[in-house]
Amino acid sequence: MTGTELLLRSTRVLTPEGEHPASVTVADGRIAAVLPHDAAAPPGARLVDLGTAALLPGLVDTHVHVNDPGRAEWEGFATATRAAAAGGITTLIDMPLNSVPPTTTPEHLAVKRAAARAVAHTDLGFWGGAVPDNTARLRPLHDAGVFGFKCFLSPSGVDEFPELDAERLAAAMAEIAAFDGLLIAHAEDPARLAEAPDPAGSRAYADFLASRPPAAELDAIRRLIALARRFGTRVHVLHLSTAAALPLIAEARADGVRISAETCPHFLTLTAEEVPDGATEFKCCPPIREAANQDALWAGLAAGTLDCVVSDHSPCTADLKVPDFGAAWGGISSLQLGLPAVWTAARARGHRLADVVRWMATGPARLAGLAHKGAIAPGMDADLTFLDPEATFTVDPAALHHRNPVTAYAGRTLHGVVRATWLRGRLIAEDGHVTGPAAGRLLTRGPAA
Incomplete structure (x- = not known):
């Protein structure tokens, strides 16, 4: 087990117990702990303060x-x-x-x-x-x-x-x-x-x-x-x-x-x-x-x-x-x-x-049956989404990443802007842009392949 690599802090962290201020630490691709909001970052950990935006699984x-x-x-x-x-x-x-x-x-x-x-x-x-x-x-x-x-x-x-x-x-x-x-x-x-x-x-x-x-x-x-x-x-x-x-x-x-x-x-x-x-x-x-x-x-x-x-x-x-x-x-x-x-x-x-x-x-x-997905809790994969829930945007099909720019939502104004996405603690998307090389794993009902 290596040291904590990342601490994400928000006044709105969505855990199985509900929404509350917290700091989430990440080590080796897993959530290491859910700590009080004002917890100090462990030595060597990068602090990302999300302010009042929401941190979701x-x-x-x-x-x-x-x-x-x-x-x-x-x-x-x-x-x-x-x-x-x-x-x-x-x-x-x-x-x-x-x-x-x-x-x-x-x-x-x-x-x-x-x-x-x-x-x-x-x-x-x-x-x-x-x-x-x-x-x-x-x-x-x-x-x-x-x-x-x-x-x-x-x-x-x-x-x-x-x-x-x-x-x-x-x-x-x-x-x-x-x-x-x-x-x-x-x-x-x-x-x-x-x-x-x-x-x-x-x-x-x-x-x-x-x-x-x-x-x-x-x-x-x-x-x-x-x-x-x-x-x-x-x-x-x-x-x-x-x-x-x-x-x-x-x-x-x-x-x-x-x-x-x-x-x-x-x-x-x-x-x-x-x-x-x-x-x-x-x-x-x-x-x-x-x-x-x-x-x-x-x-x-x-x-x-x-x-x-x-x-x-x-x-x-x-x-x-x-x-x-x-x-x-x-x-x-x-x-x-x-x-x-x-x-x-x-x-x-x-x-x-x-x-x-x-x-x-x-x-x-x-x-x-994905036992390590879908929640912010210790031991879960550090798969996390940073959402600005009050921000709005208007859907432009040309700005979407799926292959063909067709969608029933074209021109609609929606609440909730995804600011960043982490996969096992690694930033994979930020402000609508996908970052870095493909890092996904192929899953089975058991361990990842």
């Missing part, structure tokens, strides 16, 4: 589509992790689809890891995929270190990653339960989607919204709950859009079903009523719904029914965002903006920074 984003390799022109590991670092995120978990090959075998996982190893600016882990033909590969993928397995109950949008029908979903959940893994699911029912109106050729957001009805999410979640109850599988509902599902999840959890759920910044900050015709930068699946639904999602967060808020950063090249809601690629690009977007809406609703930390750092870290 580095955020953990467990829902990011990097697309690399194979579709790196959509998003690559270098650009995605640069955007994350600039936005106060220190750990990403990459989704298994949109890359070629998808992460559905241990061999494909090795290809992913090779593409990321030298270029990641944040720590980075990987989800595996559960698809129709790989049930026998799920345990080997688990043993290779993926954090769990993503599946679709309806078409994913890419041929390399087919959805699971009812029989194959049951088989996958039984297999995952056998080794106590985690299934994470895109929960929309294909039959409900098939009977909904087709938005092809329409520039109207209302037509797209009608094509992804709340009933599709509700039916799919009911199926997941029934199978989780049957097999004892741990299951997590991805990007929950409809608040009507919250009572189902709360009741199942009260009955002992091992189910959790997340929502996303765009569902908490954007509403269907404000989407202009042809503005397909707002298109995602499931969709951004009405303001009343958004209010109920916030209530679900406050009640603890929703466990975390993660980006579902799902980018594409600009040419795929054609103004036809039926034909445009669905996905919101917001990796760098999640913290200020959520904080802007949270503060307006009377929530505290401690709530945002619970939703965007502690909760996702718990979901992925």
Whole structure:
């Protein structure tokens, strides 16, 4: 153990006990101690006084589509992790689809890891995929270190990653339960989607919204709950859009079903009523719904029914965002903006920074089993974010680090400027600029690789 290298001091340090003045010391990449605000810097330690700005744990984003390799022109590991670092995120978990090959075998996982190893600016882990033909590969993928397995109950949008029908979903959940893994699911029912109106050729957001009805999410979640109850599988509902599902999840959890759920910044900050015709930068699946639904999602967060808020950063090249809601690629690009977007809406609703930390750092870290991430406490990785919570900025897509300058937040004024980000005590971003060479590590469920 070497001596303390760094002391960060602020009147607003967000720890598991709440927000209070403190000094945080860092040694060997870990938080060594959380001391009184006026504690003297240990000999040889560099003092950084943040004044009245806030010191948060580095955020953990467990829902990011990097697309690399194979579709790196959509998003690559270098650009995605640069955007994350600039936005106060220190750990990403990459989704298994949109890359070629998808992460559905241990061999494909090795290809992913090779593409990321030298270029990641944040720590980075990987989800595996559960698809129709790989049930026998799920345990080997688990043993290779993926954090769990993503599946679709309806078409994913890419041929390399087919959805699971009812029989194959049951088989996958039984297999995952056998080794106590985690299934994470895109929960929309294909039959409900098939009977909904087709938005092809329409520039109207209302037509797209009608094509992804709340009933599709509700039916799919009911199926997941029934199978989780049957097999004892741990299951997590991805990007929950409809608040009507919250009572189902709360009741199942009260009955002992091992189910959790997340929502996303765009569902908490954007509403269907404000989407202009042809503005397909707002298109995602499931969709951004009405303001009343958004209010109920916030209530679900406050009640603890929703466990975390993660980006579902799902980018594409600009040419795929054609103004036809039926034909445009669905996905919101917001990796760098999640913290200020959520904080802007949270503060307006009377929530505290401690709530945002619970939703965007502690909760996702718990979901992925990242025991050393998501909190400012002794022994944790010194992953830290310096946020000026009262400062504002106007979103300029050209100033963002993700590969293609498309975002639904363009032109919006947000509260909360990320001034600096540290990864294991090393400064990796400052005032929107990424500093130094890539320093991220590749993570498994155990030690970093």
